[in-house]
Amino acid sequence: MRPSRLAPFRRSPLRTGRDHRRAHQRGERHRPRFQQPMLTIHQRPFPPEDRSQAGNWEGDLITGRDQGSAIGTLVERQTRLVRLLHPPLRDSDALHAALKARMEDLPPGLMRSITWDQGTEMARHLEIAKTLNTRVYFCDSHSPWQRGSNEPAAPHSR
Template sequence: MISERPPEITDRAVPGHWEGDLIIGKNLGSQIGTLVERTTRYVMLVHLPGTRDAATVRAALSQTMTVLPAHLRRSLPWDQGGELAEHKRFRIETGIPVFFCDPASPWQRGSYENTNGLLRQYFPKGTDVSVRTADDLARVAHELNTRPRKILNWQTPAQRLAALIDAA
């Protein structure tokens, strides 16, 4: 549970802690995986064109997260949806422990909730996100990651992430 997460995660001082969930499209028939790093606000979108069963989501998240250096793969809080039922295998593949949020507690993933609001500008509720390609998702992530943010002293998430990678 998220209450078992190490306390240093709370103040966002240590990079590499992510928040994630799915954006569900029209009639619950399509989805996009969303990951946001808590310190930099860097966004990665996961193409899930078919189903959101646990094996598919785990494989897609693993593939996405393992492109990052190990020091940027520290934890991932998620809601209690069945799509991450293979969280133990995900941890073995990536080294990332998963912490599950309490039901009906969106504030426990505040960066994700904020990012979800930004993503709804591109993927409004009720739209069919299955028509979006991996390239479409990469373009949207790039736009968000190169948008200066007040919370980052007008730097971009991409600049912040690059600095963390360069420093390693």
């Protein structure tokens, strides 16, 4: 805040210390985080409890301290087979390369779909789907337990 000559030591009335308010950004101005179209978990051709068909994977990215490292986990829903990824960075380009290197050796019958949470590391999901010749589905926002093989159960209500 710039002091005026009449009140040189006057504090700002705003908690932030700024001299004036700033308008909130409009929602239309924000760039979408993900490429569109984005398939949701509700568009999967099978219900969440159905594990009769192999090839449907659930994935997650676990980050280390200060986001200095990351490990990707993929769990196949029927067989519970686990595949780990080690992207060098926590971004969509590194995850795309790690997924391609780790999953391209699977036969087409074992790579039907991937379900992921809405982390920014999956921003390039359309390229991932094209590269692996599969579909990528997303959980609802703030609902990672919808991937039952890869996350703990739903939070308990108090």
